[in-house]
Amino acid sequence: MSTTTRSTGASPMMYVTLTFVVLLSAAPLYFMLVMASRANSDILGIPPPLLPGDQLAINIERVFANDDVQFAKALLNTLVVATVATVSVVVTSALAGFAFAKLRFRGRDVLLVVVVATMMVPVQLGLIPLYMLMTKLGLAGGLASVTLPFLVSGFGVFFMRQYAIQAIPDELIEAARVDGASTLRIFWSIVFPALRPAAAVLGLLTFMERWNDFLWPYIALDINHPTVQVALSRLSGGYYTDQALVMAGTLMGTLPLVVVFIVFGRQIVGGIMEGGLKS
Structure with missing residues (x-):
């Protein structure tokens, strides 16, 4: 008696879909990091920055230094x-x-x-x-x-x-x-x-x-x-x-x-x- 083996491997389309979902889910976190590491003038600029800057430590220090x-x-x-x-x-x-x-x-x-x-x-x-x-x-x-x-x-x-x-x-x-x-x-x-x-x-x-x-x-x-x-x-x-x-x-x-x-x-x-x- 022969048995048929069903493949359980994921298809390329599934990998593409999962990658898209991951990128879409991580996008808000990434842009939050980008804006947190930029000066306020850079954030308001057009087009907005797409890469992190060098102001992250300074901005975090300002957050914790705010007594109010x-x-x-x-x-x-x-x-x-x-x-x-x-x-x-x-x-x-x-x-x-x-x-x-x-x-x-x-x-x-x-x-x-x-x-x-x-x-x-x-x-x-x-x-x-x-x-x-x-x-x-x-x-x-x-x-x-x-x-x-x-x-x-x-x-x-x-x-x-x-x-x-x-x-x-x-x-x-x-x-x-x-x-x-x-x-x-x-x-x-x-x-x-x-x-x-x-x-x-x-x-x-x-x-x-x-x-x-x-x-x-x-x-x-x-x-x-x-x-x-x-x-x-x-x-x-x-x-x-x-x-x-x-x-x-x-x-x-x-x-x-x-x-x-x-x-x-x-x-x-x-x-x-x-x-x-x-x-």
Whole structure:
């Protein structure tokens, strides 16, 4: 009996398409670097420059030397807020996702509907009552006001639940119970390692969301507690906008996200691929 072998090699057209997509995706980052390394007069010139210049270090120094913006403090504040929120969302979402997926308790389906319903409410509708609550608690103006409301995530709970249903066999949990393991021990020793790929994806999404958040920090924080996005808005404010300065600040505000993706990229891509195979 003869068997037919199907070639799985990529066609030249696929390579051309992928190359085009990569170049198109990297173009904004490249031109941000070009503008950040040029003088403002060069950026406003026609035609605009296409190659990086020699002003990058000078522009970055100007960003950090701007006392009104406090960019170094903004980077640190955003790193703290994004890290705390990411760790909290990953842990609480994994715990709740495991409970909704594998545990049987009264009111489970109703609580899940409530969690899902929270994703249907636009964030803008909750800004005023949330600010009033932060004011009554005495937290308005400080970093706690942009951290506490985002320590849990309805999307994260639903995402981890869906992954747990596919990734964790019921027989494995039953076997652990027979061996005398408690529910918390089962979670930390069996469930969470199985959820690690999904946790990496959720962690990246949460970190990016908190790092790029502008509206709520702009409303809730005072001038002494800026975040990166608020600091960038101050760089571009006023009657005259120094485009080179703004681009240098944007470059410095983007680098941490690039570093996070480079460090955790393999695990994140592996988690996405594994989830696709399980589905």
